[in-house]
Amino acid sequence: MSQDIPVTGYAILGLLTFGDELTGYEIKQRADVTLRFYWVSPAMSQIYTELRRLSDHGLVTADVRTDGGREVTTYAITGAGQAALREWMDTTPAGFPVLKHPVLLRLLVGHVTEPERTRQMLHEYVAELDRALVDLAQVRESLRGADEPGQPFRFPSLVAEWGLDYFDAERRHTHRALASLDETGAGDTEATA
């Protein structure tokens, strides 16, 4: 019963194990602040597609209410949903992370452009990492107070800390690559910007 649901479906199911009832729109917002760092920010279309599937399988309930003049559907995980999520966790292998790293892709073919351009790209990446670190640190802070063992945000805070470590490591790797690049022109030119 659980084999034909894509991973993103389980991710949404997972989001529903924290809060209460959420609309598709709210799920998108939650996904954008947490899930985006280590999974994807699913498109709206995908979230609603997934919710319909989950609902068809009885893993979530869809409560249609008329709020003001328009219909609003809120979703909540069912007992079957809890069970399916748990079964997925317990019986299917996690699988290896897939990284789409445009900076590394471009570094790979660094020989087709000027070294200065590559340095610039790496510096920009560091700046973006710093921004991501700020955002994630904010998420991590928002979890404080309920992040002790046994409390609801225990696992999210572990993940947030992992993410912070990850971004920090990326910064170091970028600086290392920059240092290696500097060795290149050290002898013949003063390369700086």
Place this chain on the structure above:
Amino acid sequence: MSQDIPVTGYAILGLLTFGDELTGYEIKQRADVTLRFYWVSPAMSQIYTELRRLSDHGLVTADVRTDGGREVTTYAITGAGQAALREWMDTTPAGFPVLKHPVLLRLLVGHVTEPERTRQMLHEYVAELDRALVDLAQVRESLRGADEPGQPFRFPSLVAEWGLDYFDAERRHTHRALASLDETGAGDTEATA
């Protein structure tokens, strides 16, 4: 002229800047050993789709030869291809990496299963990381001899080293998470496997 080619197209173009002429099959093989670590292993179908597009745009040449009894098409980058790749590198922003990290996704919802199951998953991840490290170290070794500044494998070796650092960092993050998890049951149970 270069705006309607997806990133994977440029990745293939990039692979063609090293060797000489390659068949679609060979491109797939190269992608599987290098590109897969920090970009994707494109499906065969995708590679051939992309090659047709690149060929339509004049960025690669498609040489159809009759080798033995069957037709074999080899692809080579053209001057226009070099220029398009360079323009892409110089004028479009790299963009932030996208990570699809099933281990972190499952850690996030760790509260729906037993702590022991989560520990097990993390240990499996470390084992997979070790395997990936071995593979990548092999790639890195294969580049030796032509990885000095100015030599053809200079940039690939920078990327390989970044990748090694990355996997190593992931191992540390995983161990850190495991250590945090151990704090949980430290008081009441002897949790180990």
Place this chain on the structure above:
DNA sequence: AGTGACTATTCCGATTAGGAACACTACTCT
């Protein structure tokens, strides 16, 4: 001749990406 492994390409269905479009609510500014 037969089997299996490798090379090479095409085809197919489903999933995913990424927004645009639509519609309604609620707030502010003039």
Place this chain on the structure above:
DNA sequence: AGAGTAGTGTTCCTAATCGGAATAGTCACT
């Protein structure tokens, strides 16, 4: 009051991508 604009909530569309099956020929070994 009316206009504008920001936010909420959902649907729809197109292209990209995944992942593997299907096809088909070559080569080596038995």
